[in-house]
Amino acid sequence: MTGTLEGTILVGDEFEAVEGRLHVENGQIAEIEEIETDSSDIILPAFVNAHTHIGDSTAKEAGGGLSLDELVTPPDGLKHRLLRAASREEKVEAMRRSVRFMESTGTAAFLDFREGGVEGVEAIRDALAGRNIDPVIFGRETAAAMHAADGFGASGARDSEFGDLREAAREANKPFAIHTGERDPHDITPAMDLDPAFLVHMVHPREQHLARLDEEETPVVVCPRSNLVTNVGVPPIRELADRTNVALGTDNVMLNSPSMFREMEFAAKLADVSAEEVLRMATTHGAKLADKEYGVVEEGRPAKLLVLDGDSDNLCDAKDLVRAVVRRAGEADVTDVLL
Incomplete structure (x- = not known):
């Protein structure tokens, strides 16, 4: 242009x-x-949307009133049952429409944790055909999915040790990221021990985790609208931002629209941070995670x-x-x- x-x-x-x-x-x-x-x-x-799950775009507003475990825990959380029930064509078309919405609302790139192994990665690439948005796709479940994608996105240290997959990502020179601290603080230390490229959620860090962030400067992606919807609390954005780069993500399309406008407004009114800092979370900090200039x-x-x-x-x-x-x-x- x-x-x-x-x-x-x-x-x-x-x-x-x-x-x-x-x-x-x-x-x-x-x-x-x-x-x-x-x-x-x-x-x-x-904008750069630093954490999404657009694969569940066929399940918008399903599961009202359910707990986080009932909604998203593999393999039998509502999200996963609905994903299995939807055809590949339905999932690709729904993802394509979410991508189109993100483009129209000013999102240049998004970092997506993509379920479904290699087939899931291939499906999101099909959904992106002809679009201008830049994806950073984190395959899940297997090393093969990581190799087919741009990196590996782990569900959380409570689900598995992930040591082998972390090493496979390191050998492939691809980023490894992980959900942590969403329900409680108990999976944060093992997640940080994996030396991830970034951590997602960090709703419940304790002082030792904040001190470690201060020392190691591991970036964090917060998704406050999602955390409120799933009733797990809200991340201490000010405390996190004092110690490391914090980016914003909209999380599951099942739960929230992938609108960075809505995420910025919510974060700004929730946390004791300046408007400039929130805008950096939605742009500069996310771009660094996506390795974009x-x-x-x-x-x-x-x-x-x-x-x-x-x-x-x-x-x-x-x-x-x-x-x-x-x-x-x-x-x-x-x-x-x-x-």
């Missing part, structure tokens, strides 16, 4: 509001020119961008643009997505 965008540009890691023109050449941000402009658009980095608006970076209408009925008269983007922007405010 080559062209120009005008408006207020949220530049760099601090999202400095710069009025001007952004020049794109061959998919790269070539220049950010500070000039007066009549445009009310807000230009910011596209975008997630920030700077010259020389890929032009993975989201454009919002700053004069929409929802965003007009905002006194703090970053706070408005994080706490109130939504799909209706999107005017363009560059992926």
Whole structure:
């Protein structure tokens, strides 16, 4: 893509509001020119959704009132029964529609824990055919699924020791990530002992786990809407962010829409963190986990961008643009997505 965008540009890691023109050449941000402009658009980095399960897109809002174990524990949790009951074609089409929604709401990449072994990995790749979003697929259950995917996504240290699969991922030079601390703190130490690329959830860390995060700086992905829905509590986002990079994920499509707007708003209103920090969780920090060079608006970076209408009925008269983007922007405010 080559062209120009005008408006207020949220530049760099601090999202400095710069009025001007952004020049794109061959998919790269070539220049950010500070000039007066009549445009009310807000230009910011596209999102990175750092934890999803889009495979269960056929089961939206199933299982209301069930516990986390009843919903998702393999092999007989409701999610897994519904996945077995759905045809491959149904699952691929449902995933394709979730991907399309993520693209339309400004998500440039997503990191997905994909069930179903090698066949599950192949199905999500079919769902992504012709789309512009960047996937990072974590195969599950077997080493073969890891080799077919971009990495391995472990269910949790309470389910298995995962030592052999961790070593297989290391030998394949692929990331290993793991759910932990979702129900209670008891699986956090064995999860951290596996030296994962990142940890998912960390709702119940104890002081020794926080101290270890401070020392080892293992990134954490939090999914606060999901944790609330499954009634396991909410992650201590402030305490985690004080010690390591924290990214945001929307978790199961069964439980939540894969909307980073909704996840940002919830996190910002839940936790004692600044709007700038929440926006970094949704962009820069997720991009680092995905090993992407975008997630920030700077010259020389890929032009993975989201454009919002700053004069929409929802965003007009905002006194703090970053706070408005994080706490109130939504799909209706999107005017363009560059992926």
